Amino acid sequence: MTFEHILFSIEDGVALLSLNRPEQLNSFNTKMHLEVREALKQVRHSDQVRVLLLTAEGRGFCAGQDLSDRNVAPGAEMPDLGESIERFYNPLVRTLRDLPLPVICAVNGVAAGAGANLPLACDLVLAARSASFIQAFCKIGLVPDSGGTWLLPRLVGMARAKALAMLGERLSAEQAERWGLIHRVVDDAALRDEALAMARHLASQPTYGLALIKRSLNASFDNSFDQQLELERDLQRLAGRSEDYREGVNAFMNKRTPEFKGR
Amino acid sequence: MPRYLHVQAPEQGVRLVILQRPEALNALCTELLAELASELDAAELDEQTRAVVITGSRKAFAAGADIGEMAERDLVGILNDPRVGHWQRIGAFSKPLIAAVNGYALGGGCELVMCADIVIAGDDARFGQPEINLGIIPGAGGTQRLLRAVGKPLAMQMVLTGEAISARHALQAGLVSEITQPELTVERALQVARSIAAKAPLAVRLAKEALLKAGDTDLASGLRFERHAFTLLAGTADRNEGIRAFQEKRPAQFKGR
Numbered sequence: 321m322t323f324e325h326i327l328f329s330i331e332d333g334v335a336l337l338s339l340n341r342p343e344q345l346n347s348f349n350t351k352m353h354l355e356v357r358e359a360l361k362q363v364r365h366s367d368q369v370r371v372l373l374l375t376a377e378g379r380g381f382c383a384g385q386d387l388s389d390r391n392v393a394p395g396a397e398m399p400d401l402g403e404s405i406e407r408f409y410n411p412l413v414r415t416l417r418d419l420p421l422p423v424i425c426a427v428n429g430v431a432a433g434a435g436a437n438l439p440l441a442c443d444l445v446l447a448a449r450s451a452s453f454i455q456a457f458c459k460i461g462l463v464p465d466s467g468g469t470w471l472l473p474r475l476v477g478m479a480r481a482k483a484l485a486m487l488g489e490r491l492s493a494e495q496a497e498r499w500g501l502i503h504r505v506v507d508d509a510a511l512r513d514e515a516l517a518m519a520r521h522l523a524s525q526p527t528y529g530l531a532l533i534k535r536s537l538n539a540s541f542d543n544s545f546d547q548q549l550e551l552e553r554d555l556q557r558l559a560g561r562s563e564d565y566r567e568g569v570n571a572f573m574n575k576r577t578p579e580f581k582g583r
Numbered sequence: 584m585p586r587y588l589h590v591q592a593p594e595q596g597v598r599l600v601i602l603q604r605p606e607a608l609n610a611l612c613t614e615l616l617a618e619l620a621s622e623l624d625a626a627e628l629d630e631q632t633r634a635v636v637i638t639g640s641r642k643a644f645a646a647g648a649d650i651g652e653m654a655e656r657d658l659v660g661i662l663n664d665p666r667v668g669h670w671q672r673i674g675a676f677s678k679p680l681i682a683a684v685n686g687y688a689l690g691g692g693c694e695l696v697m698c699a700d701i702v703i704a705g706d707d708a709r710f711g712q713p714e715i716n717l718g719i720i721p722g723a724g725g726t727q728r729l730l731r732a733v734g735k736p737l738a739m740q741m742v743l744t745g746e747a748i749s750a751r752h753a754l755q756a757g758l759v760s761e762i763t764q765p766e767l768t769v770e771r772a773l774q775v776a777r778s779i780a781a782k783a784p785l786a787v788r789l790a791k792e793a794l795l796k797a798g799d800t801d802l803a804s805g806l807r808f809e810r811h812a813f814t815l816l817a818g819t820a821d822r823n824e825g826i827r828a829f830q831e832k833r834p835a836q837f838k839g840r
Contacts, residue, residue, distance in 0.1 A: 554764045 325352035327377065328359040333370040333523035333582070334516070335363045342378025345430065347386035353408040360415050370527040370582045372419060373519045374442060375426035375512065381451060384433020387460075405465055409434055413441040413467045417538055420531040422522050426515035427493070427502070432456045437468035440475065443534055444518065445502035447493035448511045453501065458488045474541055475501050526564035527582035587615040588622055593773060596633035596780030598626050608646035609639045611691040613666055620672040627676060630839070633780035633787070635676070636772045637699065638683040641765060645692030647713070670723045674698050677788055679779050683772035684708045685765050689747060694721060697728035700791060702758065703772045704750045705765030710758055711747030731798050732758050783821035784839040 327338040337359050339346035346352075363369050376382055385404075416423055416438070425442035432454040439445045439453075455472075457464045464472065464485050472481035476499045484491060497505045506514045522530065532555045540548050559565055564580045571578035589601040600622055602609040609615075619637075626632045639645055656664065673695070682699035689711045696702055696710065712725045720726060721742060730738040733756040741748065753759040763771045779787060789812040796808045816822050821837045828835035 551764075554767055558764065558766050 323355045323359070325349070326355045326359060328355075328362075330362075330366065330369055332520065333368060333527075334519040335359075335366070335369045335372045336516075336519075337363075337372065337374050339376035339382055341386075342376075342380070344386055345380035345383035345432075346376045346378065346435070347383040348408070348434065349386045349389045350408075353412070356412065357408075357415075360412075360419070363421075364415075364419065370421055370523040371519045372421060372423045373426065373515055374416075374423060374438075375515065376428055378429070380429040380435075381427045381431040382435025382438060383430065384435045384456065401462070409466045413438065416441045417467075420535070421527055422530050422534065424515055424519050424522070426511055427451045427453075428508075428511055430454065434466040434468075437464060437466040437471065439502065440471040441467050446504050446506050446511060446515050446518070447496065447502050448508040449493055449505055450508050451493040453484075453491040453493075453496050454488060455484045456488050458486055472501075475499075523582075524580065526562070526568060526578075526580045528562050528564055529559050532559050585618040585622065587612070588618050590622060594777055594780075596631060597773060597776040598632050598635045599769070599773065600635060600637045602637070602639040602645055605640060607649065608643035608687060609692065610647050610649045611645050611695065612649035612652055613669070616666055616669040616673075616691075620669040623673055623676045623680075626678065632678065633782075633784055634679040634681060634776040636681045636683055636769065636776050637695070638769050638772065639685065639692075641685050643686040643692070644682070644684040644688040644708070645695055646687040647690030647692055650717070653719075666723070670694075670698075674724070677791065679776070679787060679791060681772045681776055683769045684710075684750075684759070685768050687747075689713055690721065690725070691723055694723040694725045694728070696758070697724060697732060700794075701760050701772075701775060703768055703775065704753065704759045704762050705768040706750050706762045707765055708750040708753070708759075708762075709747040710741075710750075710753045711745065712742050713745035713747070715743060716745040729758075732756070781837075783819070783825055783835075783837040785819050785821060786816055786825075789816060 323340075325339070325341050327336070327340050329336050337356065339352065339356075341347065341349075341352060363372055422444065423442040425439040425445045427439050427445060427447040428451060429448065430452050431439060433456045436453040436455055439447075455464050455468065457468075463469065469485070472484060476484070480499060483489075491501070493502070493505045496502045536548070536551055536555050539551055543551060563583045564578075567578050567580060587602065587604045589603050591599040591601070593599050600619070602615065602619075604610060604612070604615055623635065626635050676698075679701065680699045681701045681703065682696045683703050684696055685705040685708055687709050688696045689709070690713055693710050693712055712721045712729065714721050714725070721729075726738070726742055729741065732738075733741075737748075737756050740746070748756070750759060750762045754762050761771065793805070793809045793812050796805045800808070820840050821835075824837060825835045
């Protein structure tokens with residue numbers, strides 16, 4: 321499958337997925353959804369990929385749903401937005417959260433609507449200094465989707481989550497970093513390189529273990545302390561059987577650099 | 584040699600039966616069902632076998648019946664369907680049957696899960712009876728065991744809409760006894776089997792029978808059955824050994840008599 325609205329490549333264990341409708345600020349239409357889905361399917365089924373880097377082309381990251389794709393002209397039948405959520409946005413954020421590998425998101429510019437929540441479903445978010453996050457939904461009578469209402473209060477607290485969601489004001493990348501919404505702000509010109517360097521570093525690490533870390537941290541919001549302790553026990557059991565653990569211990573004992581395979 | 588089953592004996596007293604029909608997500612064709620019934624018959628007769636674990640693949644426990652096969656049968660064909668007999672044999676297995684479920688358990692797969700006494704599920708397992716989507720209904724206990732397991736409203740919703748439920752929902756509803764990480768489902772089921780295999784076999788058999796009675800009889804009859812079973816065990820050597828070992832603070836050595 322050749323892609324029209326995204327760029328996709330796999331190199332040295334790093335899958336790079338870049339949204340590529342720069343003229344429309346990389347907003348989602350159905351075709352872009354289908355292409356992203358296909359690319360993520362390849363990521364899931366490849367035994368080469370150890371890290372996914374999600375970013376976008378042009379000056380914006382993603383402006384959410386392409387509204388010109390939705391017919392809400394007077395007299396037209398009211399659209400069922402729930403259906404497009406169920407068909408596209410929910411599977412997308414579920415996939416990003418459930419992918420058994422680290423997912424890095426490099427937010428290169430404005431991230432609005434679903435585009436502001438997509439990064440939050442990733443594991444490590446870098447943002448360009450000029451980037452910003454806008455929960456734009458409230459301005460057109462909608463509710464933050466793509467996991468936003470779940471992730472926001474957990475990341476920045478309820479007071480800030482409500483202000484972001486109900487005022488819809490632009491949140492600068494630097495403020496987002498201070499609030500703990502994202503991991504780190506990077507100078508615009510350095511963003512792509514820093515994100516790639518992080519991806520390449522992680523691709524050389526025990527990525528199976530990293531996937532288990534991701535699984536445990538994702539589960540912690542839902543679990544009680546006791547359930548989480550049980551989960552840690554089970555995941556440690558799995559991690560302890562991995563080739564990478566054996567290699568890590570062996571390299572440590574022999575004072576050499578480990579060579580991890582991601583298994 | 585069975586074609587669609589892979590049978591292992593990973594530890595003393597325990598058999599592990601793996602459904603292996605990957606090209607069809609372990610759909611329960613008649614041959615597979617016949618093999619499974621024969622396998623359980625063999626486990627029934629084998630004195631060494633104390634518990635059986637049944638599982639599928641990481642992706643599917645069993646994703647239903649074989650639709651192509653079903654389409655070929657007309658009314659008379661279905662009246663004479665050999666599958667009914669296979670299901671009866673599976674349902675009549677008297678030793679503990681533990682299902683280790685990952686992925687899809689749909690239609691006949693879900694019905695097979697409900698034939699098991701204990702169900703350990705991976706946390707991404709899905710349970711459903713989608714027969715209604717094909718203009719048919721569950722035909723191997725799906726309308727009966729499901730209602731007894733999860734109650735009427737959920738059973739009705741599942742059977743009438745054909746929509747599947749998650750492992751967490753299934754746990755909450757009582758269809759599943761425990762959920763775990765998918766990679767550990769079989770291991771956990773084997774642990775449970777090992778624990779059962781170490782108990783007094785006659786007590787295990789009568790306990791299973793008494794528990795199943797609770798599902799299909801009134802309370803007074805059930806209590807009577809339980810009392811008779813309890814009394815029967817008083818005549819066994821294992822009962823004396825079990826009590827003595829407890830008093831002497833040592834592990835019991837059960838002999839099955």
